[in-house]
Amino acid sequence: MNRFDLTCRLVKKLGNEAVVGGIGNTNFDLWAAGQRPENFYMLGSMGLAVPIGLGVALAQPERRTFVLEGDGSLLMQLGSLGTVATTAPKNLAIVVFDNQMYQITGKQKSLTASSVDLVAMAKGAGLAQSEWAKDEAHFEVLVERALKGNGPWLIAARIDGEKPVAVTERDPARIRRRFMDALARKGE
Numbered sequence: 001m002n003r004f005d006l007t008c009r010l011v012k013k014l015g016n017e018a019v020v021g022g023i024g025n026t027n028f029d030l031w032a033a034g035q036r037p038e039n040f041y042m043l044g045s046m047g048l049a050v051p052i053g054l055g056v057a058l059a060q061p062e063r064r065t066f067v068l069e070g071d072g073s074l075l076m077q078l079g080s081l082g083t084v085a086t087t088a089p090k091n092l093a094i095v096v097f098d099n100q101m102y103q104i105t106g107k108q109k110s111l112t113a114s115s116v117d118l119v120a121m122a123k124g125a126g127l128a129q130s131e132w133a134k135d136e137a138h139f140e141v142l143v144e145r146a147l148k149g150n151g152p153w154l155i156a157a158r159i160d161g162e163k164p165v166a167v168t169e170r171d172p173a174r175i176r177r178r179f180m181d182a183l184a185r186k187g188e
């Protein structure tokens, strides 16, 4: 599967849901898939997308929140999976794009290229509703489930090594302001 393609499939289904894009390529493809004020483009820190998304989900339980993260970044903040399972927000879905490498810093292999299974780890952390997407159609089924049912969920997809389609504008203050303004408009 391909990160940009899956990101577009997800974004097409969205209304007022919040989306937190993790560092790097995940973020860039979210940007390229169509800029929404409800998207927060996290710049700079590996592993912070899940903690930020968890905060958003807990603060606005009536709004669904999707977190998009790379395998390397999720591995850097694994404890966050346990925190999500323990706080159990019904409105939070984590999407992990697993390319088995730290692509943006030079394609170094990550541990998912060898022994690590992120879905098994998520289940071990207490996230029972964790699943590998078998293909694009199955990915869409899992996203639909996350849009309608009670979470938290973790959706993992094995992706190719394609480069991202664009690069996120590096204007953190603007990104933050736009996101906060969008989230202040509750119920839209």
Ligand SMILES: Cc1ncc(C[n+]2csc(CCOP(=O)(O)OP(=O)(O)O)c2C)c(N)n1
Pocket: 023, 024, 025, 026, 044, 045, 046, 069, 070, 071, 072, 073, 074, 076, 099, 101, 102, 103, 104, 105, 110
């Ligand atoms: C805490 C921290 N450590 C290291 C880096 C440098 N760095 C930025 S992105 C990245 C790799 C990210 O890998 P992954 O999340 O798997 O995404 P991919 O690049 O494969 O899309 C690294 C090592 C960083 N930004 N923050």
